Amino acid sequence: MKGYEPLLYAASATSAEMLYFGRFWAPDAFVAFGCRKKKIALLNALERVRGEKESVFDVVLPLEAWMARAKQEMRRPVVGIADCIITAAKAYKIKGFCVPADFPIGLALALKKRRMPLIVGASPFFPKQMIKTEEELVLIRQANRVAAKGILAAEAALKEAKIGPGRKLFLEKKPLTSERLRSIIEMACLSLGGQAECIAAGGDQACDPHAVGTGVLRAGELIIVDVFPRMKASGYYGDMTRTFLKGEASDEQRELMKAVRTAQKRAMATVQAGASGKAVHQAAANYFEEKGYKTVTDQAVPEGFIHSTGHGVGLGLHEPLRISSQSQTLLKAGMVVTLEPGLYYPGIGGVRIEDVVAVTEEGFELLSSLHYKWELL
Amino acid sequence: MKGYEPLLYAASATSAEMLYFGRFWAPDAFVAFGCRKKKIALLNALERVRGEKESVFDVVLPLEAWMARAKQEMRRPVVGIADCIITAAKAYKIKGFCVPADFPIGLALALKKRRMPLIVGASPFFPKQMIKTEEELVLIRQANRVAAKGILAAEAALKEAKIGPGRKLFLEKKPLTSERLRSIIEMACLSLGGQAECIAAGGDQACDPHAVGTGVLRAGELIIVDVFPRMKASGYYGDMTRTFLKGEASDEQRELMKAVRTAQKRAMATVQAGASGKAVHQAAANYFEEKGYKTVTDQAVPEGFIHSTGHGVGLGLHEPLRISSQSQTLLKAGMVVTLEPGLYYPGIGGVRIEDVVAVTEEGFELLSSLHYKWELL
Numbered sequence: 001m002k003g004y005e006p007l008l009y010a011a012s013a014t015s016a017e018m019l020y021f022g023r024f025w026a027p028d029a030f031v032a033f034g035c036r037k038k039k040i041a042l043l044n045a046l047e048r049v050r051g052e053k054e055s056v057f058d059v060v061l062p063l064e065a066w067m068a069r070a071k072q073e074m075r076r077p078v079v080g081i082a083d084c085i086i087t088a089a090k091a092y093k094i095k096g097f098c099v100p101a102d103f104p105i106g107l108a109l110a111l112k113k114r115r116m117p118l119i120v121g122a123s124p125f126f127p128k129q130m131i132k133t134e135e136e137l138v139l140i141r142q143a144n145r146v147a148a149k150g151i152l153a154a155e156a157a158l159k160e161a162k163i164g165p166g167r168k169l170f171l172e173k174k175p176l177t178s179e180r181l182r183s184i185i186e187m188a189c190l191s192l193g194g195q196a197e198c199i200a201a202g203g204d205q206a207c208d209p210h211a212v213g214t215g216v217l218r219a220g221e222l223i224i225v226d227v228f229p230r231m232k233a234s235g236y237y238g239d240m241t242r243t244f245l246k247g248e249a250s251d252e253q254r255e256l257m258k259a260v261r262t263a264q265k266r267a268m269a270t271v272q273a274g275a276s277g278k279a280v281h282q283a284a285a286n287y288f289e290e291k292g293y294k295t296v297t298d299q300a301v302p303e304g305f306i307h308s309t310g311h312g313v314g315l316g317l318h319e320p321l322r323i324s325s326q327s328q329t330l331l332k333a334g335m336v337v338t339l340e341p342g343l344y345y346p347g348i349g350g351v352r353i354e355d356v357v358a359v360t361e362e363g364f365e366l367l368s369s370l371h372y373k374w375e376l377l
Numbered sequence: 378m379k380g381y382e383p384l385l386y387a388a389s390a391t392s393a394e395m396l397y398f399g400r401f402w403a404p405d406a407f408v409a410f411g412c413r414k415k416k417i418a419l420l421n422a423l424e425r426v427r428g429e430k431e432s433v434f435d436v437v438l439p440l441e442a443w444m445a446r447a448k449q450e451m452r453r454p455v456v457g458i459a460d461c462i463i464t465a466a467k468a469y470k471i472k473g474f475c476v477p478a479d480f481p482i483g484l485a486l487a488l489k490k491r492r493m494p495l496i497v498g499a500s501p502f503f504p505k506q507m508i509k510t511e512e513e514l515v516l517i518r519q520a521n522r523v524a525a526k527g528i529l530a531a532e533a534a535l536k537e538a539k540i541g542p543g544r545k546l547f548l549e550k551k552p553l554t555s556e557r558l559r560s561i562i563e564m565a566c567l568s569l570g571g572q573a574e575c576i577a578a579g580g581d582q583a584c585d586p587h588a589v590g591t592g593v594l595r596a597g598e599l600i601i602v603d604v605f606p607r608m609k610a611s612g613y614y615g616d617m618t619r620t621f622l623k624g625e626a627s628d629e630q631r632e633l634m635k636a637v638r639t640a641q642k643r644a645m646a647t648v649q650a651g652a653s654g655k656a657v658h659q660a661a662a663n664y665f666e667e668k669g670y671k672t673v674t675d676q677a678v679p680e681g682f683i684h685s686t687g688h689g690v691g692l693g694l695h696e697p698l699r700i701s702s703q704s705q706t707l708l709k710a711g712m713v714v715t716l717e718p719g720l721y722y723p724g725i726g727g728v729r730i731e732d733v734v735a736v737t738e739e740g741f742e743l744l745s746s747l748h749y750k751w752e753l754l
Contacts, residue, residue, distance in 0.1 A: 014391045026587070028695055045679040050585045064674050101483025106497050108482045120483050183568070190567055191560070197572075208427045210403070297422040297441050306422040318405055 007097035016316030024055030082110035131334035143238030153188035178213030194229030206350035219247035222349035241354030277327030384474035393693030401432030459487035508711035520615030530565035555590030571606030583727035596624035599726035618731035654704030
């Protein structure tokens, strides 16, 4: 909105918008705002020097000095962060601020009380953040290479594992648990500079798509391995999933795998600039329906295709782009999204396959790369 | 406030309040609220089953069904999360909500527009969260044991390192950089189940307290090693710092180290139920002043004791308790805080020593444990 400058108050360690705006990593919330195309931050003595060196802020204002100035101008012995913002806004002749939808209400009310005009911006707050530059694509590819290494480490462990009594898996004579497999994945990612979180869940556990997995893994069960490392150096995320099975799969499991991989290809085939997020999702969802894979969410344990097909990824793991039945997104070249259809049927198991693509004018470019072999003998 | 029930909308992966309220780990924001001492969450099909199994929510409402109900009751084809909250509030006869100061303004405005009374609560939002149970103290001790292992791994690497030309450190014939030392620390923590972040910064870099460190480390420089792992299993943080020096320290460096350790002891000696956060901070700050260590924040590079003495720690790394000159906190038994005075003088270097204590009626209990030897020959 004209005349309204962006205002953020967040920790860039957890706010992808703040990290994008200032390219400055900070563990605690701080103030940043725009002023006629310039970017300005208010940083305390703990962060200021680093902010001047490492960030893309055009101006770094020392918080302590501006707090003192606020006290003086407002003639009050105690001032808060809102007073400091007001004082800086006055100095920079800013008439009003536009804040993101997740701006903290406490600070917003304090600003309103002091008569600072505020409006709430749309989501995504910085639409340009959704359009990745070539440099960003390089970093996302790199993060996905680390994710792939994590999945490969899991695959190697599953290959090496022996099948013991009760079809339980053993690695180096000790039970191969979900916990252990996750640790193997995470160590592999971390050794490459990626702070990893991951899911390694087998059997019916994997039917709960965000269950990270617990206990001994077994032969004959589908094991979902979903790896989403954040690169420590760049802050960008990778996000990939493969589903494995140690031993021999049942026909039902093979059909499930084939259906998910085909649904992913169907979704991929619809990706191009101008396509809607909804259309991409429906390509996968309709294929499942065609093949008779029913989705039911209103029963005790939901089953079928119970999540959306994908989401934006970049400095945030789940950026505000949705490839879902509700998605209003029209894809543009440079947007980066996951394509991760899945099917979940307790008794048979869960399958999810996830890759990351960049939207192009003509279609898409794959930013993640790893084979799709899954039956491990 | 009477009749106002707590309402949260946050991802528990990044909101310590949400994690405390529901004891349920979720990567994306979801809705949770209280209702006459019960805890209720609205979870989608992706999270619902796991929420029922893993959380302490008394009731888990299926989001999709409540969205449908909102559409029906409001006779609108499209509804949002605010409508869903209103519908649930009506069903549960809730008259108004109390939200934390960091509640997202977008959702707050949507609720206000629909005439839901909202008030903003104080910080900390759940005062009880600041008082740790015995069970929580066990988990924080465990996280600090992992932090200590990370620091020990760094110490071992520094001990083993050889001093090369230009006083540069070499480990196994390759330069020992800050990056490499951090990786050693993080791998050590991760192998014990702690998702680690850390600082390993030497020389003048360490004078910038949040600089994580970059480039080759050198003999004769103070190296700050600050390790704050989050335990994957429990969500609790450890937070410890030691400062090392490879080779022989200068007299100035020894004095600095002695002053910081003494200041930490002075701060510790003031900790007990009833003491103010400010008094604890001043015990350290006054000691530095006595000894002639000046603090200046309003110059290009701030120096001296340029941060506060400590902060609360638990499910959040920086919980809303401050041991600072501005602190309004009155310590209570069961509160857990870091005590981490530091001195930073470019040219000499930086020293920070950090431990975690639980406040008791009589004094404190140390929740972190590691020696204070620092000159590594």
